[in-house]
Amino acid sequence: MKQIIKYTLALSFAFTITSCAKLVDEVNPTHILDASNAFKTIENYEAGLNGAYAQLRSVNTYGRNQSVIPDMMSDNLSESPENLPQGTRGMVDWVYAADNGAVEGGWLGLYAVINATNVVINGIDALTTPANQKTANRIKGQALALRAWLHFDLLKWFANNYERNSNEAGVPIMTTVSSQNPNLRPSRATVKEVYDRIFADLNEALRLLGDVDRAINTAARRVNIDVTAVNAMLARISLYAGQDADAIRFATNVINALPLATRAQFPGIWRDDNAAEVAWAIRFNPGEGGPALEVYSPAGNDRASFDASPDMVALYDQTNDVRFNSYMASGFSTRAPRPANRFIPIKYLGKGNNRDGVVDFKVLRTGEMFLIRAEARQRSGDQTGALQDLNTLRAARIANFMPGTESGAALTQAIANERRRELFLEGHRWFDLKRTTRTINRQNCRPPATQCSLASNSNKWTWPIPTPELNANPNMTQNAGY
Structure with a gap:
């Protein structure tokens, strides 16, 4: 964990000076660098939260790794002759090892943002008073939700098993500020322990964000985490964890709060003309790259x-x-x-x-919530409800759609196919395959690609713990096969 500590501050600093200062509507967020920089006002902590959000545009987070690499690594895309050798080359062909730059960047980049959230979470209470309690709730609630979400992102890549009570190795849980624990070298928590922390943070975030001083988002842009976004997070994470009743409940909360986009609205979502059905999006500004530029x-x-x-x-x-x-x-x-x-x-x-x-x-949308609820209902034995959700989504997207009548295995496959249609290039396909079928057979697999199929028993479904982390922390263990 010393490696995490060493790099989180460096990454925070690098990203802050290159990107955060460009946000015209945000206070300079250099305060995220170190908790020893005495925060004197609640506004300082809001600046720190803004700095954490800003880091989500890095290629190591939602500028690439959490957005489009899961599609690049799957069967959704065919590599073209126009592609050039780049940092994702090993990812596309599944030939990455513990010294792969994208893997190391993914590990360090996510922990850097977690460190920024911990500065806010661990310090804001000292400046909270009855007069500013609702403001503090708004800031701390978002930081808690973001910390939980990023631990889940890490779990998806670096854990082999997503079961709620799995005792297999997960990832280190970081709840303190790196600079305050320079000698901390924790071992990997179990998957169950990581989920325990995630759900505790998200439930506390729900409580805090239910009592705030002002609206967190506008109808036109939803780039901050509010109650609806937390419900959407809980729906997705519950589905992965196999908690179907919770997945249904939280997905329903989002569906009731954010109706599906109409067919007239839908194309505008992807041009930022509207925020119809968007529960949470990562803001990208000119000069800061974009989520799919490597596609x-x-x-x-x-x-x-x-x-x-x-x-x-x-x-x-x-x-x-x-x-x-x-x-x-x-x-x-x-x-x-x-x-x-x-x-x-x-x-x-x-x-x-x-x-x-x-x-x-767009990280979280209502379209996904219908698919989460359909899958959870199908797994729970409610085929009628699952089919109703699937047909509702298909009718919203497809003109002249005639309701489907699938059941059993055909309904399971229809839900999986609809996830692939609906969530193309939104960072889902690799993980959907990992948590279900665990096989890839690529069509039109051609040079420069060198690998066309991935077996269910391949160790490549789980990323390796980066070499620098292993070298710095004697308590860290590697994933099988690396």
Whole structure:
């Protein structure tokens, strides 16, 4: 853990000076660097929270690793001849080892943001008074939810088992500020212990965010964590943990709060023209990259490093499904057209009419909540409810949709197929495969790709603990096969 401590402050500092200062509507968040920098006001802690949010735009977090790498590593995308050797090369071909830069960046990047949340969580109570209690609730509640969410992100990559009460190795739980514990070298908590911490933080966040001084988001942009976002977090995490009753309950809370987008609204979600059904998004600003630039970079070089895979394309009703033209385009280019048989991902083309790849990344949406509830109901034996949820989502996306009648194994597969359609390029496919079927067979697998299939028993489903972390912390253990 000494490696985490060493790098979290460095990453916080680097990101702060390059990105956070550009947020015109945020206080300078350099206070996230060290708890010893005496925070003198509640506003200082809000600046620290803003700094934590800002770090989510890093390529080590939602600028790449948590947003599009899960699709790049799966069967949703086909690597194109336009792709160049880059940091994700080993990820796409599943040849990463403990010294892989993207793996190390993913570990350190997430812990850096967790460290920033701990500065807020552990210090704000000292400045909380009856007069500013609701303000403190708003700030601390968001920090708690973010800390929980990022521990879950780490668990998805570095743990092999997602069962709620698993005693297999999870990840270290960080609840203190790195600079205050320079000699801390904790071992990996069990998966159960990580879940215990996650659910405790999220339940406390729900309590605090239910009593705040002002609205956290606007109808036009939902880039901060509020009660609805926490419910959405709890729905997804409960599904992974196998807590189906909780997944149904929390997903229902979001569905009741945020109706599905209409077909007229849906394309605008991906251009930031509206925030219909968005529970939480990561803000991206000009000059700070974008969530999918390593998939398709429309500005400048117009490089499409990946195409939608043939079986991905075939899943859609290309005439009636609003998602098809919102997510991909045949032969698309900002310069000379590409061959019509190449379907270019355009989901993150840019805000409005821009084509710079800079657009907010939608982390949690109501569409996912219908799929969570459908899957949890199906696993609980409620096939009628599961089919109703599936048909509701399909009818919202597909013009002239005739209600499906699937049951049993066919209904299970239909829900999985709909997750693939709905959540394309939103960071789900790798983990959906990992937690269910655990096999990949890529279509149209061609150079520069070198690996076309991944077996269910491969150790590559779980990332290795980075070498620098192992070297610095004698209590850290490696995952099997590395």
